[in-house]
Amino acid sequence: MIITLLTDYGLDDYYVAAMKGVILSRYSKARVIDISHGIEAQNVLSAAYVLLGAYQQFPAGTIHLAVVDPGVGSSRRRIILRTDRYNFVGPDNGLFSLVTPEPVEAFEIQPAAYLPASVSNTFHGRDIFAPVAAALAAGIKPEELGSSIRDPKRLAPLAEVTGSSIKSKIIHIDRFGSAVIGIERRQLNSDVLPRSFAVHAGGAVIEVQKRFYSEEPVVSGEPFVIWGSLNFLEIAVANGSAAAVLKLSCGQEVTLELG
Amino acid sequence: MIITLLTDYGLDDYYVAAMKGVILSRYSKARVIDISHGIEAQNVLSAAYVLLGAYQQFPAGTIHLAVVDPGVGSSRRRIILRTDRYNFVGPDNGLFSLVTPEPVEAFEIQPAAYLPASVSNTFHGRDIFAPVAAALAAGIKPEELGSSIRDPKRLAPLAEVTGSSIKSKIIHIDRFGSAVIGIERRQLNSDVLPRSFAVHAGGAVIEVQKRFYSEEPVVSGEPFVIWGSLNFLEIAVANGSAAAVLKLSCGQEVTLELG
Amino acid sequence: MIITLLTDYGLDDYYVAAMKGVILSRYSKARVIDISHGIEAQNVLSAAYVLLGAYQQFPAGTIHLAVVDPGVGSSRRRIILRTDRYNFVGPDNGLFSLVTPEPVEAFEIQPAAYLPASVSNTFHGRDIFAPVAAALAAGIKPEELGSSIRDPKRLAPLAEVTGSSIKSKIIHIDRFGSAVIGIERRQLNSDVLPRSFAVHAGGAVIEVQKRFYSEEPVVSGEPFVIWGSLNFLEIAVANGSAAAVLKLSCGQEVTLELG
Numbered sequence: 001m002i003i004t005l006l007t008d009y010g011l012d013d014y015y016v017a018a019m020k021g022v023i024l025s026r027y028s029k030a031r032v033i034d035i036s037h038g039i040e041a042q043n044v045l046s047a048a049y050v051l052l053g054a055y056q057q058f059p060a061g062t063i064h065l066a067v068v069d070p071g072v073g074s075s076r077r078r079i080i081l082r083t084d085r086y087n088f089v090g091p092d093n094g095l096f097s098l099v100t101p102e103p104v105e106a107f108e109i110q111p112a113a114y115l116p117a118s119v120s121n122t123f124h125g126r127d128i129f130a131p132v133a134a135a136l137a138a139g140i141k142p143e144e145l146g147s148s149i150r151d152p153k154r155l156a157p158l159a160e161v162t163g164s165s166i167k168s169k170i171i172h173i174d175r176f177g178s179a180v181i182g183i184e185r186r187q188l189n190s191d192v193l194p195r196s197f198a199v200h201a202g203g204a205v206i207e208v209q210k211r212f213y214s215e216e217p218v219v220s221g222e223p224f225v226i227w228g229s230l231n232f233l234e235i236a237v238a239n240g241s242a243a244a245v246l247k248l249s250c251g252q253e254v255t256l257e258l259g
Numbered sequence: 260m261i262i263t264l265l266t267d268y269g270l271d272d273y274y275v276a277a278m279k280g281v282i283l284s285r286y287s288k289a290r291v292i293d294i295s296h297g298i299e300a301q302n303v304l305s306a307a308y309v310l311l312g313a314y315q316q317f318p319a320g321t322i323h324l325a326v327v328d329p330g331v332g333s334s335r336r337r338i339i340l341r342t343d344r345y346n347f348v349g350p351d352n353g354l355f356s357l358v359t360p361e362p363v364e365a366f367e368i369q370p371a372a373y374l375p376a377s378v379s380n381t382f383h384g385r386d387i388f389a390p391v392a393a394a395l396a397a398g399i400k401p402e403e404l405g406s407s408i409r410d411p412k413r414l415a416p417l418a419e420v421t422g423s424s425i426k427s428k429i430i431h432i433d434r435f436g437s438a439v440i441g442i443e444r445r446q447l448n449s450d451v452l453p454r455s456f457a458v459h460a461g462g463a464v465i466e467v468q469k470r471f472y473s474e475e476p477v478v479s480g481e482p483f484v485i486w487g488s489l490n491f492l493e494i495a496v497a498n499g500s501a502a503a504v505l506k507l508s509c510g511q512e513v514t515l516e517l518g
Numbered sequence: 519m520i521i522t523l524l525t526d527y528g529l530d531d532y533y534v535a536a537m538k539g540v541i542l543s544r545y546s547k548a549r550v551i552d553i554s555h556g557i558e559a560q561n562v563l564s565a566a567y568v569l570l571g572a573y574q575q576f577p578a579g580t581i582h583l584a585v586v587d588p589g590v591g592s593s594r595r596r597i598i599l600r601t602d603r604y605n606f607v608g609p610d611n612g613l614f615s616l617v618t619p620e621p622v623e624a625f626e627i628q629p630a631a632y633l634p635a636s637v638s639n640t641f642h643g644r645d646i647f648a649p650v651a652a653a654l655a656a657g658i659k660p661e662e663l664g665s666s667i668r669d670p671k672r673l674a675p676l677a678e679v680t681g682s683s684i685k686s687k688i689i690h691i692d693r694f695g696s697a698v699i700g701i702e703r704r705q706l707n708s709d710v711l712p713r714s715f716a717v718h719a720g721g722a723v724i725e726v727q728k729r730f731y732s733e734e735p736v737v738s739g740e741p742f743v744i745w746g747s748l749n750f751l752e753i754a755v756a757n758g759s760a761a762a763v764l765k766l767s768c769g770q771e772v773t774l775e776l777g
Contacts, residue, residue, distance in 0.1 A: 002542065004535065010434030011270070011529070012297030014312030017263065020292055021316025024261065028318065032292075033538055033550075038530030041435055053532030057539025057644070059546065073471025121471035123488035126316070175528030176559055212591025212639035229641035230532075269693030270529065271556030273571030276522065279551055280575025283520065287577065291551075300694055332730025380730035382747035385575070 001137040002031045002058055006051055006066040007125060008039040015123070019065075019130040026134035033058075035066075042070040044093050045155060046250055049172045049180060052098040053230050055086065064099075065125075065133040066090040073121040078109040078128055079152055080142040087142065089133050091124070094155040102154065107146030114145060158182030164258040170201070170250050171232075177241020178226075178234045179248045183256055185231040196259030199225050201235055204246045213238075221245060260396040261290045261317055265310055265325040266384060267298040274382070278324075278389040285393035292317075294325075301329040303352050304414060305509055308431045308439060311357040312489050314345065323358075324392040325349040332380040337368040337387055338411055339401040346401065348392050350383070353414040361413065366405035373404060417441025423517040429460070429509050430491075436500020437485075437493045438507045442515055444490040455518025458484050460494055463505045472497075480504060519655040520549045520576055524569055524584040525643060526557040533641070537583075537648040544652035551576075553584075560588040562611050563673060564768055567690045567698060570616040571748050573604065582617075583651040584608040591639040596627040596646055597670055598660040605660065607651050609642070612673040620672065625664030632663060676700025682776040688719070688768050689750075695759020696744075696752045697766045701774055703749040714777030717743050719753055722764045731756075739763060 003023060009015035016037050023030050035054045039047045047068040055064050062085075069076075069091040077092035082105040088096045092108070109115075109128060114135040119127040132145055159168040159182050168182040179201070199206040208224040213236060220239045223246060228234040233256070235242045242248060262282060268274035275296050282289050294313045298306045306327040314323050321344075328335075328350040336351035341364040347355045351367070368374075368387060373394040378386040391404055418427040418441050427441040438460070458465040467483040472495060479498045482505060487493040492515070494501045501507060521541060527533035534555050541548050553572045557565045565586040573582050580603075587594075587609040595610040600623040606614045610626070627633075627646060632653040637645040650663055677686040677700050686700040697719070717724040726742040731754060738757045741764060746752040751774070753760045760766060 014309045017294040017313035035535040050532045054535035120488045273568045276553040276572035
């Protein structure tokens with residue numbers, strides 16, 4: 001049984017390894033695969049996007065454990081969400097909004113035999129979520145780990161359409177400095193943006209679209225938009241980092257005007 | 260059989276993968292789990308702390324291989340330490356001080372059939388420690404890999420108590436910029452610091468304690484202390500990095516005055 | 519069956535996890551081991567060097583999947599190379615030059631039953647190379663995945679000898695800031711550089727050789743050369759980063775004068 005891990009813990013500390021040790025101690029047949037531990041600290045939306053990019057490639061039955069958790073130690077709930085193919089485990093803060101339907105079967109994790117007697121205030125990844133994921137991998141049902149709830153938290157919609165204008169924001173910046181915007185291909189009627197369009201982001205106006213990053217003509221430093229591999233609109237710069245060149249950061253507002 | 264890896268090699272080079280290849284070539288059933296490869300270069304104390312945070316989560320029988328090794332190529336010894344639950348493999352420089360009792364069964368690794376004929380001067384992780392860990396995983400006893408020694412190196416004590424004052428230093432800075440101090444909860448008589456206390460670190464004086472990071476009131480930029488998930492005292496800053504805000508670095512002296 | 523992964527995708531995004539999910543969904547028994555995902559973006563030569571450092575440690579039969587691919591989406595070919603011990607999968611841009619003989623059995627990957635019907639323009643690691651690696655791991659022969667070709671691309675030679683002078687360049691900078699030069703030990707007649715030699719790099723002249731990094735006398739900040747663990751010449755600096763101190767970067771010209 002595969003358990004994937006997604007956190008903002010980084011890989012330099014003991015946090016991720018402690019979670020893996022807990023999982024393997026409780027269910028030795030688990031196969032633990034990292035999605036990412038390099039999420040911008042406490043950026044729940046960016047984590048939701050990265051999870052979206054990876055989760056559906058995994059076999060049915062996979063347990064996706066995600067912890068980006070600004071509210072650790074507070075009263076925010078800890079949840080299990082169950083879909084046709086997967087179980088998701090983590091804090092109830094909208095992290096699973098992009099990968100689960102609405103409504104979705106949801107359970108609030110309760111103290112139980114499967115959890116350690118002593119739980120820290122600072123590290124629920126180790127003390128709660130890892131034991132729960134191991135229990136699910138071992139075949140324990142979500143019903144035995146929590147009580148049914150109806151209203152797991154969801155993130156606000158990513159884009160707002162007004163006439164020929166779509167307002168959204170930057171939801172993720174990737175390793176190459178490309179800025180992902182919360183606008184999806186399916187929201188437009190066509191694969192190609194109309195002849196005349198303009199993306200407004202951080203003071204810049206971008207009117208060039210490419211199909212792949214090295215498509216000719218390559219003008220170093222020139223920004224363009226491209227449909228990324230998850231079919232979200234991205235702002236990229238030839239031979240450079242769009243985030244650096246255009247001074248973009250997560251959360252910044254972006255508008256697409258269709259001409 | 261699980262072999263964990265802890266090094267300061269980083270993940271960008273071939274070093275860690277070469278070690279994994281050596282292990283899997285010599286013992287194909289090994290399950291290799293990374294603890295961290297992002298230890299500050301040659302910072303043995305920080306490595307000892309990270310190992311402390313992860314090692315005991317792993318099942319009995321796990322082999323913990325750690326290489327943070329400023330003296331590679333010199334005459335420092337290479338050792339195996341054996342405890343009730345684990346074997347530890349690495350250079351003899353105090354790296355295992357926080358995770359092994361004193362005294363501990365110790366063996367100095369000797370050239371043997373299990374090691375390659377040719378050993379580089381620069382990469383004992385690949386040429387010595389990985390083959391030894393693979394041999395241990397395959398069931399070879401420490402006695403067959405080395406000769407018993409009595410005095411493995413240990414790090415100096417982390418804290419010094421004088422009256423109502425405890426002097427220590429910063430032993431690790433984590434991804435979030437929290438600075439871990441070498442003072443443990445069990446050294447105090449109470450979970451809560453006394454009403455009046457002061458932590459002196461890098462010119463700052465901290466007199467606020469929190470139970471969890473987001474505990475109210477949250478004052479952005481305000482430093483506080485907190486018992487971390489390993490029960491060491493940490494200096495943190497709300498919505499920020501304590502290391503950046505207070506200009507803290509590993510090795511810096513810290514004093515806790517109990518009022 | 520082991521599949522290794524080498525990319526410049528970084529570990530912060532979903533890219534590597536998506537590839538792992540694809541592989542495990544198609545061949546659940548695969549053991550996926552990371553070589554590195556921290557290659558400098560689009561630096562094919564640095565990737566070739568890192569692959570060289572790790573590949574031969576893995577057991578015979580291992581599939582080495584590498585994607586550093588400035589030309590993704592363009593007409594560059596996708597290839598499988600087969601040697602006595604391994605299969606290599608990736609773009610045809612010279613990435614495998616340092617680890618395969620010349621000539622080598624080569625196949626151009628063709629659309630086939632093993633590939634998804636829909637392939638993105640931006641992410642061939644997920645859509646082409648991961649499915650091909652999974653197919654190879656499952657026992658499908660390269661012949662069934664592509665058509666034989668004769669001229670896979672190779673990188674230019676790394677060093678040029680003129681009399682007692684060897685001209686090369688910096689091919690990789692490692693985590694510690696050591697700069698690897700494209701000059702190999704076997705190109706010289708002796709393990710020890712002659713009494714009088716000089717390495718010219720970025721304005722500096724280096725005339726000191728060490729056998730291991732901490733060899734005495736250790737003069738902080740002093741640059742020296744050393745044979746690295748792959749037997750390439752490296753420029754290092756005691757207690758520091760050669761790249762930072764001497765302002766070195768990949769691609770920079772270096773000359774070794776033998777006296």
